[in-house]
Amino acid sequence: MKKLHLLTSIISISLTISAMAQENIGDPAKGGYPEYVFINKVPKMEAEETARLIAQALAKGRLIIFSYMSKLTDPTLGDKGFTADFFAKQWLESMAQDIIDLTPQQQIIIDKVIAAGKQSIANNQERLNLKNVxxxxxxxxxxxxETGDILKTSTGIVTKQPTIRYRHLANAPDAMEKETLIKFTQPDYNDSPYGIFTQMAKQPVYRYFEPIRLMTPCLACHGKPKGELN
Ligand code: HEC
Known part of the structure; x- marks a missing residue:
């Protein structure tokens, strides 16, 4: 599939950073902020690589599902056989090179990303297997x-696909995402990801952004008028 240079969206990952190397899962945060933000903290040194891993995992999962779209939307088929295990086998194969050398904390997080991605496919079996639709x-x-929703409750890591004219409310950009979307559409932008150590609700976080670009088959639903953020 040819990659067009049109930005549809960004993948936005926000990780909670552990203030001290030995900070443990479940350590109370100063100030009593929502507990979900503190489940899996990431050491500062590993933040960028961990965010990149999650972004890659989501991009590869999206591509696998995309390659099955004609089967999944075939009204003559009932059971599509697109089960969580069927999906995960191909997903893991596509990620094999990315996940050979993980730190213990990255391994915990990647296992939860995989579990979340599988759960999302499992949750959708009923509608995917509808016939005549x-x-x-x-x-x-x-x-x-949906994988991001599950991942957030199991790790505290927030993933989003924000865009300016979003289709789903969950993809409404916050201020930093909006700024990044604008930056990524500048003519001199060189396609490199952008990451920054900052704070969310007074908690130290690492925020990471990668562009999501349109390919020709996406244009049936995205990218009108051409070059617009949508
Ligand atoms: C059949 C029409 C259709 C096609 C083809 C399609 N999309 Fe989408 N796209 C949608 C819809 C509908 C949503 C909202 C989905 C949701 O959140 O449940 C969406 C949402 C998105 C989002 C999240 C941001 C938003 O707008 O809410 C991204 C990113 C995205 N699509 C990228 C792509 C890419 C990349 C391709 C091609 C590989 C593609 N889409 C192909 C219809 C389509």
Whole structure:
């Protein structure tokens, strides 16, 4: 598939950073902020690589689902056989090179990313296996959003696919995401990801952004008028 230079969205990852190397899971945070933010903290040194790993895992999962879209939207088929295990086998193969040399904390997080991605596919079996229905409201972006919801409750890591004219409310950009979307559409932008250590609710976080670009088959639904953020 040819990659067009049109930005549809960004993948936005926010990780909670451990203030001290020996900070443990479940250590209370100063100030009593929502507990979900503190489940899996990431050492500062590993933050960028961990965020990149999660972004890659989501991108690869989206691509696998995309390659099955014609089967998944075939109204003549009932059971599509697109089970969580069927999906995970290909997903893990596509990630094999990325996940050979993980730190213990990255391993915990990647295991939870995989569990979340599988859970999202499992949750959608009923609608995916509907016969006589073409459009089932299930797309790669839906999978990534639902996987992100599960991942957030199991790790505290927030993943989003924000865009300016978002289709789903969960993808409404916050101030930093909006700024990044604008930056990524500048003519001199060189396609490199952007990461920054900052704070969310007074908690130290690392925020990481990668562009999501459109490919020709995406244009059926995205990218009108051409070059616009949508
Ligand atoms: C059949 C129409 C269709 C096609 C083809 C399609 N999308 Fe989408 N896209 C949607 C819809 C509908 C949503 C909202 C899905 C949701 O959140 O449940 C969406 C959401 C998204 C989002 C999240 C941001 C937003 O707008 O809410 C991204 C990123 C995205 N699509 C990228 C792509 C890419 C990349 C491709 C091509 C590989 C693609 N889409 C192909 C319809 C489509």
């Amino acid at each position: 073409k459009w089932k409201n299930f797309l790669p972006a839906t999978w990534a959003r």
